[in-house]
Each structure stands twice: as structure tokens, then as C-alpha cells.
Amino acid sequence: MTTELLSQKESDYLSQLTAAARRYARRTERRETNKAVLATRGVLYADDPARVDKRLARLGADWSLARAIERTPSEPVASAGSTLPMPPDRFDGAVLGLERLIGRNNLTPVAFLEEGALAARSVGRITVKGPGGGHGTGFLVSPALLLTNHHVLRDPADAARSEVAFAFQDGVDGAPLVPAVFGLEPRRFFVTDRDLDFSLVAVAARGSRGEALSSFGRLTLSEAQGKVVVGEFVNIVQHPRGEPKQLALRDSQIVDVLDEFLHYESDTREGSSGSPVFNDQWEVVALHHSAVPKTDDQGRPLSLDGTVWRPETGEQQLAWQANEGVRISRVLGALHTMTPTGEAAGLRDELFTAGPAPGPVPPAPVGSAPPPPPPNGTASGPNGSKTYATDPTAHVTDPTTHLSIPLYVTVELGTPAYPGTPTYPVTGSRPAAAPTPPAAPVPGQSDAASAVQKDVDAALLNRRLAEERPYYDRAADRAARDAYYADLDAGDGDALRRALTELLERTHSPRPRYKPMRLVYPWVDLREDGRLHSVYSGKDFSPEEFIQADAAVLQTRLARVQELLLHESTAGPAEFEAEFDALEEAMPFNCEHVVPQSWFAKLEPMRGDLHHLFACESGCNSFRGNFPYINFPGFQEAVRSACGMREDEGFEPEKGKGTVARATLYFLLRYPGLVGDAAREFPENRLPTLLAWHDADPVGEYERHRNAAVAEIQGNRNPLIDHPEWARRIDFGGVWGH
Template sequence: MTTELRTERASDYLSQLTRAARRYTDRTERRDRNKAVLATSGVLYADDPERVAKRLARLGADWSLARAIERTPSDPAATAGSTLRLPPDSFGRDVLGLERLIGRNDLTPVAFLEEGVLAARPVGRITVGGPGGGHGTGFLVSPALLLTNHHVLGDPEEAARSEVAFAFQDGVGGGPLVPAVFRLEPQRFFVTDQRLDFSLVAVAPSGTRGEALSSFGRLTLSEAQGKVVIGEFVNIVQHPRGEPKQLALRDNQVVDVLDDFLHYECDTQPGSSGSPVFNDQWEVVALHHSAVPKTDGQGRPLSVDGTVWQPDMGEARLAWKANEGVRISRVLGALRAISPGGEAAGLRDEVFTAGSAVPAVPTAPAPPESAPVPPASANGAAAGANGSRAAYLADGTARLTVPLWVTVGLGPSGFPAVAAGVSGAQPVPTSPPPPLAAPAGPPPPLTAPGAGAPTTARADTVSAVERDVTAALVNLRLAQDRPYYDRTADRAACDAYYAGVGDLSGDALRRALTGLLERTHAPRPRYQPIRLVYPWVDLHQDGRLRSIYSGRDFAPEEFIRADAAVAESRLNRVRELLLRESTAGPAEFEAEFDALEETMPFNCEHVVPQSWFAKQEPMRGDLHHLFACEAGCNSFRGNFPYIDFPGVQEAVRDACGRREGEGFEPQQGKGTVARATLYFLLRYPGLVGDAPQEFPAERLPTLLTWHDGEPVSEYEQHRNAAAAEIQGNRNPLIDHPDWARRIDFTGVWRR
């Protein structure tokens, strides 16, 4: 690789500043919208709903709990330093973290500062030797590798004459610590990417005075989604202008998320290039790489005195208005696309292994963020979409690899999320569902998952399920302080929701409603009855759940704990399968998962059976057709369509209703399930109904008759408002019962 001249490097940096300013300018309208939403609605609403849902999941929360906390009145006299009226043992870092995210509580556990100290240890000041040298920041991301910017260390020759100093900072008493200085060793490993502005270089294992590099720890980088959303405040550990280590703490708000970059407003200074950008859980979310400079009418960066800035003025003379960081998932995606040989291969792989100076965030693993893998060019560089990417190894070679990965973790429905080069596999079993758990006490202990299964895997299962239970019980307790149904507010929300529909009828009304329901269905929560259905959405006014078919009532905690036991059992069965069938492919896993769900169901009913839409989202998690239903009734109905049996016809009878080969008639809730089914047909036209075993068009009169026969209850109005609060859309048959006879449903059936 040809060594760049300093004049070329200065030109590169000027180009980088110009590109950052252009990106910032191009996003002005979107950024202004983000800020307006943050000011009026809050952090849950400025970013894409799916990104927010992933952020909540990473915090151990969900939309239902988030909105329950958001809508629960503040109580200055509440316990645990929170604004919520909950007992102290209900608060973990998940609930406090969620309050902090939403912006209604500035308190944070003391552990936040302790973890911040650990997170700062792997951050060091880089001193670039030779003519035109300067300073930057870098941080250890493996036992041997340091991450910084390309514009700090642009090539192996420059890195070879540079060093990094850790503990270059003031001590607790105010006096300076003795820094530990380490030489960089690019001959062992060096990768750089000009477009994403990062360099990764090996560091000597011992300092100039014999210090061990391992004593400074590392920051584990994660490709998982949900680390930060627009409106959150981030933290930056840095060496501004080469000064002792400093911290920009929570005065740094993310204002925009681009494909490869984050924009945030904070107190960074020149010399902070290469700093780690952290969320409040001290996870690295970005690599700080550039100020967004103020520019003139021609897009040229300006200096602090208003003149056009030139590189020979130095970074300290730049006038800037925001900052830009490279999303850490994009850095990791680029590293995955480059596979060195020999010792360098092992060093690169260590970046993706576990191990951190910072305690791990207690969340279920999330899938890697997808990022396009660039093709390798003939000279060993990986070319980006615009041809500008340059990625080099120390030996001048670059190779592509296609990683094979297998992940098993608790999915949002209580199933494991399993992938082996593919996605979408469904959940596994052999025994009938357990009886309902007692209303009190923790979930039952896990059964042994099979010989050789690691103890930590069993603990992870318990931890994941217990987090679901804890979040659900917090939400349930919050429900006690919320008005069950605010008729005035809901009427206003209803009027605003349908304001654009107008006085339509027939197919025009059907099309208008279908468009409205789809357009406003955001976010689209996945199937999570423990968290989303039982604690609030499906409650009756007395705070109890009632089975949609039998009418039997249950304590919500009973269903929450019973489903948690099922989720644990499912996970154990999956683990047994993985240990026993190491060569099983996606098809075998999917078949096992289907069988598991049938034999170990949750106490939750899809009024439109899951098999009719292949268990796909968002249908599976759509709250408007999910109801509490004891497992026995759930299994008794199966996937039979609704039918009205003539009084003289023989049918199998049960407390849940009547069933025969051609259909199922509920004992209770006919009007409710009719309106839920009609909603589904409007929301997902053409998805179901073409087969006799589903719900063909000639069965429509049955639904309309049930709808007319049982008026909308306050329970349904509560459900409708609660579901709309979580997923955005409403059920028109509850809001406007008379529309059932005005809508032409002909177009909803699959043809």
C-alpha cells in the first residue's frame, strides 16, 4: 500500500468534513421533524417504530409497559425514587431505565457511574509520531486490537510510528495518574476503511514500563439492534485536543439516524476523533469521527472567526454545529467482510467474541443488523456502492467470508429464535400442556435439558422468562392506577382517527378502512401475550381475565405464570433437540416447533387461527384478535372456522362451545369474536377465506348476525383503546357498529 502524503491526508480530512456537512444539510427537514416530535411527544415516537420496539426489547421492556409508564400519573411520594406508585422490589434497572428513556425520571443507579469507570479504562490517547503528527482517541475492542479513525491512523507506516497512552487522566484526588504507554504494531494487524473512517490496529501486549495491556480491559462491540434511538442521550469518553481523558455525560442527544452514521449534539472537542459513543447501558453505539462544521454558501467549512477553514489552521479553529459518528454495527459489518490469514485471522475474530470490561446488559440476544457485504476488488480492497470504500490488511490482501451462524434465544412469543443461515423458523415438544400455575410464587424450575447442556444456558432461559414475568407484573400493578376506560378521551380519539374516511359506503368504505388500518398500524408488536394481552389489553373492569369462549374468569397473574412455565418448557425442549439433532436442518426444526406449539399452547386465542396465515407477523401479534382463553378451550377450538349449529344437529359439546368437522360455535363472546374477525378481514384482505376449513365468503352472514346480536360492551371499548394505544390502529366495528352493514366485504376474501 502506498503511503499517503500529509497534504493528501489533509485533503482527505477536508473532504470528510465536507461530506459530513452535506449529509447533515440533506437531512435538515427530517431532523427538524425529529426534534419537533421529541418536543411534543417524546422519545418513543421520533424514531421508526420498529427501531423503538427493538430498543425497548433490549431494555427488557415492550410497548405496553412503556406506554403504561408514560401514562401513569406522576407521584412525587412514590417509593424507590420513582414517579410510579410501585413497591421497591418492583424496580430493577429495566423499569428505572425505561423511566429514564421516556424522560420522566433523572435518577439512575449508582452502578451507572461504576460501569462508566470500567468503560473508560480501555480508552486511550493516540499520539501520531513524525512530521505533522497530532492526537486522537482510540479504544480497545479485543485483547489486542485498538479501534480509531482512518483520519487518525491512515496506514501501517503512520501507525508504526505512533503510540497509545491509557490512564492519561486525573486521579480521584485531582492529581494526574501515571499513564501507561504502548506502541502500536501494525505489522501484526492493520485494517482501515476510508469511507467509514475507521482503522483497527494491534497494540503491543506490554507497555514501555512493563504494564500489561490486558489490565485495561476491552469494550465488546455488538451488531445487535436496539442500542440507541433518536432522542436518547449518549455519553462520550474522549481526549479532546490531546488533553487528559474527559467525559461528555448525557448532554448529547441523538437527533438523526442514517444508514451508516448517527448525528448528535454534544460537547465534543477537536481531538475527540476515534472516541467511543455509549448509550446509558455503556454499550458502544458509534465511533465518533467528525464534527459537522458550519459552512458557507458554497458548502466550505468555516473557522471560528467566520473565514473559510483550511487544514493548516488545525481542528481547534473549526466552527461546528453538530457531530457525526459511524454506527458501530456498520464497522463490524465491514470487518466481517475482510478475513486475513495467519495470526491476523485470529486477532480479527477476537473482536466478535464475548468479554468486556463492562457488565453485560441483561437482555435476550438480538439478531445481527443486516448490512450489505461489499464485493472484493482485484487489489484486495472492498468496494462500496459508490466505489469509495478502501479496506486494507497489513499484508495487502483482503478476502470475503460468508459467516455461518446459529443463534438460539428467547423469542418474543416465548419460542426460541433459531437461525442457521436462514430466518423465520418457528418453534418443539412431546408432552401435553402443563396445568395452570398457581397465582403466586415464581415459575417452576427448569427441567434438565439433556446431558452435556451448559448450566448457563438453563440460567439464560430462566432469566429471559423471568424478565417477561417481571415486566408483565409491573404493567399489571400500574393498571390498578389507570382509568379502565375514559369514554370522553376515547371518543375524541375515535373522531380524529376516522376524520378522513368521510361519508362512504360499500367497497369504497372497505378500501378506505383497509388503507387506514394498515397505515396506522405502527408499531407492529410481535406475539407476546404474557406482556401485551394479560396485564392490560384484555382485562375486564374488575381487573380479571375472562376466557373468550367459556366465560370462566382468571386472575391475570395466573395466566402470566402459566404461560411462563410453558415458555420455559418449550425452550428446554428446543435445547434437547439441538443437542440430540445436531445435523437437523431448518425444515426439521420448523416441523418440531409446530408440533411443540400444538401440544404446549399458551392461554391465548387467535380468533383467526394462526395456521390460516402461516403464523406470520404482524398478523400473529395483532392485539385486536388476541384474547385470553384457557389452553383447554384453545385446543378444543383448534383451527375450526366459526359456525352456527342448528339446534337439532349433533355436535361435540364442551364448556367452551360446540364443535364438529365443519366448524366451532363458541359458548360465549360471539359478538366480540365476530367483530375481531371482521377487523382481521378488513386489515388483511385477501389473506384468508378461500378454503372450506377457513372462513369462506358464504359464512359472512354468521359473523354479521353475531355482531348484531351482541352490542359492543365497555370491555370491548377498553380493549380497542388499549390496543390502539400500543399498535396505533383501531377496530372500526367497535367504534362504528353500524358500518358492518354499510361495508361491502366482497373484496376481503382471497381469490
Template sequence: MATAELASERESDYLSQLTMAAARYANRSERREGNQSVLESRGVLYADTPERVEKRLARLGADWAMARAIERTQTEPASSAGSTLQLPPEAFTSDALGLERLIGRNNLTPVAFLEEGVQVSRSVGRITISGPGGGHGTGFMVSPSLLLTNNHVLRGTQDASRSKVAFAFQDSVDGSPLLPAVFQLEPLRFFVTDRALDYSLVAVAPRGAQGEDLSLFGRLMLSEAQGKVLIGEFVNIIQHPRGEPKQIALRENQIVDVLERFLHYECDTREGSSGSPVFNDQWEVVALHHSAVPKTDAQGRPLSVDGAVWQPEMGEQQLAWRANEGVRISRVLGALHEVPLTGEAARLRDEVFTARLTPPPGSSAPPTAPLNGESATRGTNGSIPGTNGSQGWTITQAGDSTTQFLLPCGSASASMPRRPRQQLSWPRHPLLHRCRQAAPRPPAGRPDVASAVENDVDAALINHRVAQERPYYDRVADAAAREAYYANIRTGDGDALRRALTKLLAESHEPQPKYKPMRLVYPWVDLHKDGQLRSIYSGKDFSAEELIRADAAVAQARLARMQELLLLESTAGPVEFEAEFDALEASMPFNCEHVVPQSWFGKQEPMRGDLHHLFACEVGCNSFRGNFPYFNFPNFEEAVREACGMRESVGFEPEEGEGAVARATLYFLLRYPGQVGDVAREFPEDRLPLLLQWHASEAVTEYELHRNAAIAEIQGNRNPLIDHPEWAREIDFSGVWP
């Protein structure tokens, strides 16, 4: 094929990418304007979906409680670490600063951010396609052998076979150019491409032109996990624009929209660089940059900077830029999973999904482990054609694909290096010592489950310390919030009132945090005014830190056991695994009580994590109550008694907290009609008078008012029986049972 024809074909591919990106951008104008309005009025936590925000917070070691607390703190830095949080320097972590950066409360970042940026930049190189129709692009190593770039950079094995990648093509600190290390691409060993998602994955020669070792340039870890970036966040792009020495667009690229397969981000630069990695502030790859979004005319044709219709021969620098588009890296990985490979090609592909820390020169590599706890194996649907030959694989894929994956047990955060942790002091709670001894050591080469739990402990203690600086209960502010919440509720008809409240509670229940009492219940929600936690059944006092660390010990032991079960996955099926997990939770419970037992609703969310019916409760009382429905014993002496209360086959009566648990149960009945009472063991309709009696006999306390306001901050909805105790007699509850 002639040189002009090859160049024309490449230009046509590029023009096609520009046109499709512009169309996608134009079709989302209304949504994007809405996102911008929310960003300006409320902030980055509210422009994206609650589910995505919750996952993003989790990857930062944070949660809604911490995020909402930071939003309400003073704006001036309050510690030598530069945080706006009321924290002593020794309690400050990079996770907290990352959350403040996300919210926009603080632009400070640890110096390690720059150091890590330098490290990841080593894996980014300039691709040069020589010969007819050649040019430049950017690519980055994603496994010890494979480089990722765009399909429109390397369209097939013919392009890749005459291409090279140069690492360290950049200037040194003193401004002089470094000597790049140049490696030949080896598509006959491995080449996979997908035009629809605009990615190509190709093998790189293990030795450079001057004998350099490819491993010296490391690789970027990729993850399918959600929550790596939100609308409104800023991303970083390391690139070789127009084939020039390596450059970086640092935090000047704001995410303005998240599509099913693409991200749109606006920036100050005129153009991007095809095949560049797009990073979040933790230097995780969130997208594969593949196209600029150009300004267009009424016919959708790209425009040049002077307003004329742009033509490829004008050069990329003459395009009038509006935004940039990247392919979501989770979608690239999902499609790659579905490519049917075998033998050596499958092994090379699987290395993309396998974590290996890049050792310094001269050291040996550590063992590998599945990235973020995810499985490195995947079944294929067999529907995509491939060619298998003795010299390698070439796969071409188009269209959408659906990917399912095993969720990790622990935290998936890949944030900056942390300082050494202080030795933990183990408080008086007896379960701490039992669980600490019970937790098995992880097998060699497996991730240490303790690190995931430590992230939760850090976040919980930050939540608690921030809470200590807040007013316990602001009566005036809460009265205003209560009035606004029920502004459209009308009384006078018991059935209509119940239906209206159920609708309101469901619609305002956003976000819907998952069940994690050490993070959401103990630090602030369930505190009494003296700063202590009090068992809802026995009235026994505990410090917040005590129960946080007790639950952390339980979580660590559970995770260690789950890890053992996963190792036996080949011999234990899903049913056996679920039974083992249920038994594990029953044998090692948290210090938290669901006043509506989890077995009554199958441990499903959002019921399981709904804070309105979660209370601090030591494990002894938790286990003693079990899933017995509440009951009023006329003769206490005939019942089995403990400090927690009384129990017989007919039910359980708590020693303390009858009014609070009654109001929490009534809330649950309103919020989740039909979930309780479908079997005889659960709370039957004929015991409704018992709840109403307990509710009437114990007035709403300041503790409950505080809980209600704190929960409303976190999950949006309120408990009507706390806000309006008088409604209990008016609401027609008959419709809440199946």
C-alpha cells in the first residue's frame, strides 16, 4: 500500500474518533450542565451518583460520616499538617488530606504525591511507528511484558511490528535530555486490539536496543474496582504530546461527565496525547486517553482555531479544542477479560490482572497476588473469534461486553505510602484478645488482611475525634431541618399518612451506606452526651475507641478466615461458602445490634446498614437476644434473665432502651413495609400494641434527637416517631405487614 494511502487511512481513523467523541459530548450537554450546577452549589460529593461517591470514599479510607463532618468544620487550617480538621498532627493521615482535597476544602498534598508521580511516569513511553503512514503516540506498561495504547495508534500487527517504544524520553532536572531506552514491540508474541474501546495491548521486547532491562521501567497497576474518580475531581495525564519529550498535565483536567464507557474532562491544554494514562490524585489509572473533543459546526464537523472546517492535513495543533475523552480503564479491563486466549497468550494477559511490586534494580521480585484480592482467572463466552498460531495471537474485538468479577474482601485503596503505625493498646473488651489470638497469619505471598482493617480503624478514630469538636445536638438547627423535611406531609388520615411517610423515607434515603458499625455507628451517631457509648439493652458504658478496636479485631479474624475459604474455592461451592460465612458472622458478631434482626430480611441492603435501627450493644447481649421478637413478660421470674434483659421462646424484653428500640422498629416498619412478619418467628402484627406502649411509656430523649439528626446528615432520612411522637397513634400500621 502506498505511503499516501496509509497516511489517509490513519487520518480517517483519527477523524472518526474525533467525530464520535464530539457527538457523545454534544449529546450530554444537558447532563453536563446539571453536573456543573451541582458542583458549584453543593460540591463534588453530590454531582455523581451516591453509589459511586460511596465507593470513592471507601477507596480514600473515608465514609459519608467523615465527609459530612469535614464539610461542617472550619475552613482555616487547624493543625501543623495543614488539615482543616481538629486533629493533632500525630493523628493526621494522608487519607484525611485526600478527602479534604476531594471535597475542595484543602489543596495541600504530601510531598510523596510528587515522588509517586515520578515513579509512575517511568512506565510511560513514546511510541514511534516508522515507515509509511508513521507517527507518534503514547503508551504505558501494564504488566511485566505488555504495553497499552490506543487502537488508532496501533491498528494491527503490521503497525505494531514496525513500532518501538522509548522510555525516559524526557529532560533531566538540569534541563538536559536523558538518554532514552528504546524497545521493539513484539506483536507476534502478543497483540489484542478493540476498535470500539480504542485500545491495543502489545508485547514489548524484554531487552532494549542497548541491552536495557524492560523491568527497570516498571508497570502501572490497573484495577476494575469502581470508585477511582468522581465528577468534579481533577485528574493528571502523563503524555508525549505530538511525540515531544514526556510532559504532565497536573490537576488541570476536571472530570465533567462519566459515561458508561468514557470519561469527559476539560483542561487548559490545547490537545492531549493518544494512549496516555489518566490518573486520579492517588496515581491510580482511571482512563486511557484516546481523543480530544473538538468544537464542531452544525453538521458535527470538527472546527479549526480560525473557525473553518478542520481537515487532517491542517495538523492536530489547528483543532479548536473543547474537552478531552478517555476510555474508562474498568471497561478496557472488562473487555480484555472476555478475549478467549489460551496457553502463553492467556498467561501474558493474566499478568495484567496480577499485582507485582516492581523491585529496585538489583533486588528480587516479591511473590505475586491477585490485584486488590480479585480473581486473576475468568471464563470466556467463546463468541469472539481469534487466531491461534505458533508465533502468537492476534485478536480483534468490537462491541459491548459484560464483565463480572469477584469482589475483594478488604480495602482496595492504592494510596500514598503511610508512616509507621504506633503500637496499638488493647482496651478491656475481652473479645479483643480472643480475636487477636484467633486471627491466623496470612499465607506467604498473600495480602495481609490487617491492613484493610487498619484503614477502617484510622477512619473511625478520625470520625470520632472530629465529632468531639462538634455540638452534641443543635436544637434550633434540627427544628428547622425537621420542619423542612415534613413540609409536604399531611395528617388526618392514618392510611394516607403511613403511605406518605413510607414514600418520603424511601425517596430521601440517599445515600445508603453499607453496614459498617465501627465507621458509622460508634464514632458519632450512637454517642451519648457524655461521649460514651451505652449498650442499648444492658446500659453498660463503653468508649467509642474500645468498640471500634473490638470490632476491628473481629473483622480481622473474619477476613483471615474468609481468605482461607477463598483458597479452598475449588472444593467449596457458593452454597457452602455462604453457609460458612453465616456461621462465621454468628460465631464472631460485632458489638452492634439490629433491633430488627438481620435474618428477618436476609441480611439485604439497605436494611442491613440502615443506621436508624443500629445501636451499640456488647456481643453478649447481642447473642442473648438473637432473633427473638420483642415481648412483654408479665412474670419476670419465669423468664431466662441476664443483665441484657429477659428471654423465653416467645420473645425477648430488654433491660434498657425499650422506648428507643420501639421507635426504631416502628421506623423500620414504615420504611420497609412487607419485610417483617411473613413467618411466625418474626414480629407479628398482634404485638404492635407492645411497641406503641413502649413508645408512649418512655419519652424521646436528647440522645435519640442527636442520633436522628446525625443519621439524617449521613443517609438523608429521619425517624418520624422521634420527630413527631404524637403520630404513633394516628398512623395506620396495618398496611406494613405482608
């Protein structure tokens, strides 16, 4: 009998491999489903709709634009590089980015390669010297810190005998460059997490030949969601087996997203541990940490020859089936739980601040020697002062007991704004023009202004695409309608109501957030004349008017919030919520929820459900408020305007009664129990009013266009538009909350 003794490092690595293989095996069904959806429907449908929505938003797009591109026949335009039938002067970078994501077009600006070259400069080869040493990959994530895997640098002792070499690669002439080699300084900073398989360590400020670490830049990490989705291709810069730097470019496809890990298919090999995984915008989405090995029925990794793999045979003998990376947001989340002090606190905090891109490397002085190490753990500071390194015992070496992550509250008002933007009037028949931003915005507001303009640009692009589409394709919509209800066991009464509720909820995917500027005005709510007609007054506006006016509202709202943040440092969640409610009430969008937002606490998906969102000038929006619909007898006194009549018991619109009735009935079917559970909400005894309006004002071309446009974006349809006759067959008794 022989007993095989494994080193701790070998044992850790074997455990990591088997854990990765178990995760991969558990996700087989989900992964195969993802692949099937990718093959049949495409990248927009394989991941969770909320994640896809965030990805589109990060690209400056939305579902309306994505679906328009996806459904438009491919007609290459050489001068624009687009597959859409758009002249060059209407071509937009967002179009090319979406075509690339969807798989319609492989073109990309040449800047993509230039940005990738800059990002690759921050990636280096790690060499662990001495017994049990080897190679890995790491990358700079702050001015002083390098990120890699725990299994590459397990502890401060490993790090202290290691070095990182940048520019270890071939030049454009094929000749090797002279690498810049830097020592690691775990006494200044070292943290590691075995479960998430990452280590973060300080790097010397100067290389062995005097090179400046700052010349290699850094890769700024972000916790923001929407950096990548299932089906998207990623890029990996790596040092496989310790070889010169290499790149797996867009042949690595995300096939599954787990809570803490990503699974992808790529050409990474051993030695790639610790490599950054990038999306097409060269944002780091994951820390590559392991290949997923093939295993036997006992879960043991297999060698290339089919036998059970043993660590002493080497990584090169493992039989791989996939790769696994740690989601970078989870790494950052773990780092947030740290409570370092002194210099370590400052170094950790630098990780969460944006930094400049790497620039050209200055040549090292001829014959220069590396700077002498600081005596007794100190480093020279300004004016000869001494800055003491952190206590070498102050390392988080295996934080398997995680601390509570601090609560971060994100408030989304749609888009940021300039402070001081004039308040948009809430009365009047025409929206005001968008205000001109001040020439010198308050420091820190340039990003906010850019975000506002990004929304406007995306909305206007959606509008231009709408001009290229037929307004309503009757034959195609009839086929889509028949297919949608094909499996519905209709019946009558409550059975029909329940079947429709189940169908509407199941097919409501994706579930876009409330963005009328992008989704309602450019296409969904257009009339046959290419303009928007107020659902209550009937007055007409151009889509561009409402887009610009809502942008002004967004700017003003956020300006007020920023003032509150600046001057009311003690305000709590309740105060902020009250302020947000007051802002929305005082400065509404030119968009009406036929079921008022207060009835469902402004929650999604109700708030963004396009079936009950309509263009409506803000004056009418404010006039209606949250009053339920009612029929006023001709002899009754009521407050009257161009929008309709209003009194304490309700509101009767001047126009669009059949339209709002069908939208309200849709809402009752889609969200049973949300209406009628509080005072002043639409009571059950008003149902005959909706049915009467539905009968008196039948469905027309406009509503059929709306229904088809909404179905393209969020998947479900309004049964009262598709089958008006069902209104009298459905038992709505079970939809009211009590």
C-alpha cells in the first residue's frame, strides 16, 4: 500500500477543480437551455430579462431599439457599416454596438483594438520562486494593487517570494520586448479569499530597472450591473503556462451566469489563472480562476488519456470541458467588507476610485539599479518623511466567515441633471423646450449631463428607426395573435380570466423599466400620422417635443435631489422618499399611467408595463391625478378642462375612453388584487363604466399598432384589443383587491 501525500497548494488546487466540476455539473440543464435559446432566438433571450435590460441600458440602448434592429431585414450599407437600411448620416454607434451584440454584424471600430492594447498593458506574468513555485497571471486594479487568484498567491509568504513582469510579450516586429519586473510587497497590503479564489497584493512602485509602476496604468473595476449577459463573447488577456502575453479574442462565449461565477468556453490554458475577463467595452467582468475538468462518475478530474488525473502529472495533462471565472462584482463586494486601517485603508480605497488609462512606458535609465528597499519596513515620503508599512500580521488570509455587506441604496430618477435647471411647467397645452445646460456646470455634473444626452440620443435613434418601418403589418400581427392564444383553453367566466392572467404573466418577458422617453414616444404610442396624440385631450405633438421636454424634467428632478443630498446630510430614507414623491407630482412626465402609480406603490413591472402607458401632456397628467375613471351625468357640475371633467369622485377623459378602458381591463387581468384594496382606487362597481366605454369606442388601427409594438418589446399582448368580444365573457370579479 502506498500513501500519496499532497502539498497544501496541490490539495487546494485539487479541491478547486472538483468544486468547479460540481458547479458545472449541477448547471447542466440550465446551460443546455441557454445554448438552445442562443441557437434559436439569440443573445437577447438566453439570460434573465432584467439582466439583459441592464446590459442594453449600459450600451445606451433599450428593448425597442434592439427589437427594431433584430427584426429589420439585413441590408448591408458599406458606407455606414450597418446592416440596417439607414443612410450614413443617420448611422449611430449604438446601432453598431447592438448589431454586434445580437450577432448581426462583426464590424467594430478600430479603436476596439487600441483600447484592448491599453487594457493589456496592466496585465502581467506572476512568477512564484522557490519550491512549489510556478506561474500565473495578474493585473493592476489600482495605482499600487495587483489582483490574481488565491491559488496563485496563497499567503504573504508566497507573495514575498514572487514578482510580476509587465510587457512580457513580443513586439510588432516579432522580437521579444524587455519586460519590466516588479517585486510584490505583501507587508504593505495583502488580502486573500479562498472561497472566491482571489488575492490582492501591493506592488513595488519601481521595477528592477527603475521603471515606474504607474506607466502600466490600471484596470478600473466596477460593481455596476449590465456588463455582460449569457451568449455574449468575452476577451481574455493571459500568460498561459507562463508564456508571453496572449489574447483569446471574442471566441469565449458566456454560457451560464451563476451567483458568484461565470462559465464560458475559451482557449485559456494552464497558467492563465488570475487573468482578467473583458467584455467588448474592455470592462473587467470576471477574474479567470479555473478550467472545469472532465470527471469520472466519482467526480475525480480526468487526464487526457481518460485516467484519473493526479497533481504531480501537471496541469497540461488535464482534460478540460469549460472555464470558470469569479464575477468581479463579487470580488468587490468581499473587499467592501474589509475594515483596514492606516496605509492599508488608503490602498484599499484607491481600488474603488476611477483611474487614468495606461500611457506609454518611459525607457528605463541606462545602467540604473533598482531603488534600495526601505529600511525596517518604512518608505520615504514627501520631504524625507517616513511612512510606515502596515503591520505584516494585518492580513485577511482566509475570510471564510464573511461580514455583513453595507447597505447601498440606489435611487433611479431616470437620468441625471444639471443643478439650477428651470422647473418644467405642469400646466399648459404644449411642453416647454428642453433648457440649455449652463456653460459651466457644477463640478461633478458632466457625467450626469452625458447620461441625460445619452437617453435623448437613444430615443431619437429609436425615432429614426421607426420612420423606416411600416406602421402596422396586419397579416404579421394576425399571425402573431393567433400563435399567442393558440394553447389558451378559453372557456368563459372565471376560468377564462384565470387562463388569461397566467398567459399574460408567463409571456411578460422582458419587463422593461419605466422609460417613456425611449419606449413610449419614439414608436409604441405613435399614431398613423407619425405624431403623438394626448390620450385625454387629443392634442397632437411631435415625438421629439416630448423627448426633449422629458429630458428637461429629468434634469430638474435630479438637480433638486442633488441639492437635498448636499444640504440635508441627516435626511433619512423616509425624507428622501417623500422628496422623490413630491418631485414626481410637481414635475410629471408627458406620460400617463391609466392605472395611477400610487395604486401599486410605483413598483415594477407595473410601472414600466407599456400596455397602460400613453402620451399625455403634463397638464392633463396633473389634472387627472390619481382619480378613478367615472361617467359624469350631463347635468352634474364638475371641473372641466380640455383634458376632461374631474370631481372628488373621479375623472372622465375628453378623448380616448375606449383606449383607456381596454388598458385598465388589461391591468386588472395582468395584476389581479392590486386595484381596489384602498380608498379612492377604482371600485368594482365601476366595471360597467369600462365595459360601456369599450363598446362605444371600438378598437382601431392605432391600438392594434400599439398592441403589436408592445408585444415586440415585452412579449405579452392585450386580450381586449385582440379579442374585443371577450370583454363580456370574462368574469372580472376575482381581480379586485379586498
